[in-house]
Amino acid sequence: MNTTEIKTVVEGMLQPYLDEHGFELVDIEYVKEGGSWFLRVFADKEGGIDIDECGKISEYLSEQLDQNDPISEAYFLEVSSPGAERPLKKADDVRAAVGEYVFFTTYEPIDKTKEFEGWLRSFDGEEVVIEVGRKKHAIPYAKVASARLAIQF
Structure with missing residues (x-):
């Protein structure tokens, strides 16, 4: 699976959870840095997102990824806020x-x-x-x- 397909599959797994809990998906990145792959999810909500909420999103997504296993290589999963310099993707x-x-x-x-x-x-x-x-x-x-x-x- 290429990076675009991986991002699409991950979005499909994650979007129902985000919708149900009032979060917005800002971006998904699947990139190789220094020999390691990283799956990064950036989420937000009105008033901002905190570390505990990022942890809950990460737990949910990790379970989904373990069940469906769409990524063949080893990778690190990171879930975070888009930060003060939030990308404007859409x-x-x-x-x-x-x-x-x-x-x-x-x-x-x-x-x-x-x-x-x-x-x-x-x-x-x-x-x-x-x-x-x-x-x-x-x-x-x-x-x-x-x-x-x-x-x-």
């Missing part, structure tokens, strides 16, 4: 972040840059507008490579 995440300080990258330069850090002023489903300093940049959503909340210094 259009709904971007929509919810309007008014927040963000960091976006694009696949190709827009206004001669591929990185935008500033205030997310709007998102209409087709285009995001990020205010960097006093300049507003209109970015086609299809050209966004990555997006996350950012900490303003």
Whole structure:
């Protein structure tokens, strides 16, 4: 199974539990780092998620993975909060972040840059507008490579 298929299978196992307990699935990563595989699940909920809740999600998912065994190699399972710099993976995440300080990258330069850090002023489903300093940049959503909340210094 490739990494995309593994992520899809894990999401299918986990989503009913998350829905039942009021959690949101933010992201799933299945990556190899330094010779070891890691299955990372990032979950959240309104008001934030705590370590005990991450532990309960981890226990549930671990049981499901043991029963169904979709991953052939050895791996480490990690369940955590997405943190202060939460990734904005879906259009709904971007929509919810309007008014927040963000960091976006694009696949190709827009206004001669591929990185935008500033205030997310709007998102209409087709285009995001990020205010960097006093300049507003209109970015086609299809050209966004990555997006996350950012900490303003």
